[in-house]
Amino acid sequence: MRTCLVVDDSSVVRKIARRILEAMDFQIVEAEDGEKALEACKRAMPEAVLLDWNMPVMDGYEFLGHLRRMPGGDAPKVVFCTTENGIDHISRAIHAGANEYIMKPFDKDIVADKFKEVGLIALTEPTEV
Amino acid sequence: MTPPDYEYLRKLLKDHSGLDLSADKQYLIESRLLPLSRKHGLAGIGDLVQKMKAGSASHISQVVEAMTTNETFFFRDKVPFEHFRDTIMPEILKARAGRKSLRIWCAAGSTGQEPYSLAMCLKEMSAATAGFRIEIIATDLSQEVLEKSKAGIYSQFEVQRGLPIQMLVKYFRQTGELWQINPEIRAMVQHRQLNLLHDFSGLGVFDVVFCRNVLIYFDQDTKINIFNRLARSLEADGFLVLGAAETVVGLTDSFKPHPDRRGLYRPNGARLAAPATMPRFAAMAAGH
Numbered sequence: 001m002r003t004c005l006v007v008d009d010s011s012v013v014r015k016i017a018r019r020i021l022e023a024m025d026f027q028i029v030e031a032e033d034g035e036k037a038l039e040a041c042k043r044a045m046p047e048a049v050l051l052d053w054n055m056p057v058m059d060g061y062e063f064l065g066h067l068r069r070m071p072g073g074d075a076p077k078v079v080f081c082t083t084e085n086g087i088d089h090i091s092r093a094i095h096a097g098a099n100e101y102i103m104k105p106f107d108k109d110i111v112a113d114k115f116k117e118v119g120l121i122a123l124t125e126p127t128e129v
Numbered sequence: 130m131t132p133p134d135y136e137y138l139r140k141l142l143k144d145h146s147g148l149d150l151s152a153d154k155q156y157l158i159e160s161r162l163l164p165l166s167r168k169h170g171l172a173g174i175g176d177l178v179q180k181m182k183a184g185s186a187s188h189i190s191q192v193v194e195a196m197t198t199n200e201t202f203f204f205r206d207k208v209p210f211e212h213f214r215d216t217i218m219p220e221i222l223k224a225r226a227g228r229k230s231l232r233i234w235c236a237a238g239s240t241g242q243e244p245y246s247l248a249m250c251l252k253e254m255s256a257a258t259a260g261f262r263i264e265i266i267a268t269d270l271s272q273e274v275l276e277k278s279k280a281g282i283y284s285q286f287e288v289q290r291g292l293p294i295q296m297l298v299k300y301f302r303q304t305g306e307l308w309q310i311n312p313e314i315r316a317m318v319q320h321r322q323l324n325l326l327h328d329f330s331g332l333g334v335f336d337v338v339f340c341r342n343v344l345i346y347f348d349q350d351t352k353i354n355i356f357n358r359l360a361r362s363l364e365a366d367g368f369l370v371l372g373a374a375e376t377v378v379g380l381t382d383s384f385k386p387h388p389d390r391r392g393l394y395r396p397n398g399a400r401l402a403a404p405a406t407m408p409r410f411a412a413m414a415a416g417h
Contacts, residue, residue: 123208
């Protein structure tokens with residue numbers, strides 16, 4: 001089973017993300033800040049990272065920089081998931097190596113679309129309207 | 130909702146839009162029309178039906194709009210847009226190398242996500258289309274929906290459905306919580322109000338027609354009629370793109386499925402009258 005690392009300082013958000021991603025057959029590892037997320041990546045590199053921006057200790061942007069410089073750190077698909085919804089933040093994130101970007105609030109459909117976009121889940125046959 | 134009210138709405142929707150509801154779609158009517166009733170301060174669907182029976186044209190048109198407007202997103206289903214880029218466009222560009230012009234019709238343009246997705250695709254392949262005059266015509270039954278399409282303004286929720294983040298950054302401008310598609314992309318799409326039940330030959334002849342997830346609402350005879358008229362609005366070597374759950378098979382021999390691109394259809398040359406006799410820019414000549 002593939003692993004998704006969910007990084008967010010809000011336990012509520014982590015719980016919602018866990019529920020959505022488990023339904024997509026991901027095994028979930030949680031981290032409450034960037035530093036803990038880096039430790040998790042050193043233990044085992046996940047296939048996907050759902051990443052908040054603003055967190056104590058180490059924010060998501062700094063985490064992404066460290067991750068992409070780690071051995072094997074270019075492999076995970078990183079999807080930001082943040083209330084930072086300005087085009088400047090989005091551009092910085094893409095430049096730093098983010099694969100996709102979710103502006104909060106989010107729901108299951110948005111997560112599914114973005115994970116499809118980066119090839120983490122397959123395109124399924126569309127359902128009848 | 131009482132059975133007579135349901136029958137009244139079924140018949141009215143059939144007559145006005147071709148929408149063909151089976152006998153068990155009460156939930157669909159309730160989910161779409163209860164919010165509309167509330168918006169008008171009415172107690173429920175019964176009161177709404179009374180207004181319509183009293184001849185209120187505005188209530189009737191709003192009911193038709195509420196029942197026929199569908200969820201849509203950018204690059205919906207992805208695959209048709211890959212076919213557009215990798216199969217349709219290379220072939221059409223080659224075939225039109227002399228004429229250097231081509232026309233695309235989004236027959237259920239809705240709030241603009243589909244025509245603008247096509248426009249962005251074309252923009253991304255601008256090296257190949259250099260020197261070509263390309264028209265995209267988006268039509269819809271609903272004027273309100275067309276106005277939204279023309280404005281090209283979408284909520285944060287809407288731009289996160291189907292649109293890759295790089296495309297958002299590249300082709301949209303942010304204003305507060307809303308995102309507006311760039312004027313350059315907006316200018317690539319023309320809008321017209323159109324009911325597919327009525328004659329659409331005035332739009333002229335197209336090289337590509339996207340007609341996805343709209344015919345599923347029509348009964349069989351109406352579908353056949355529309356397919357046959359669509360065949361006359363397409364160049365003999367043009368493409369028809371249908372939704373993934375739709376097909377012409379078993380309905381008409383005006384089109385034949387593409388051998389290995391699901392959802393693509395081509396006019397069946399064997400039985401097609403020469404469409405070249407139709408004016409290519411009839412809509413413009415008529416002063417629309």
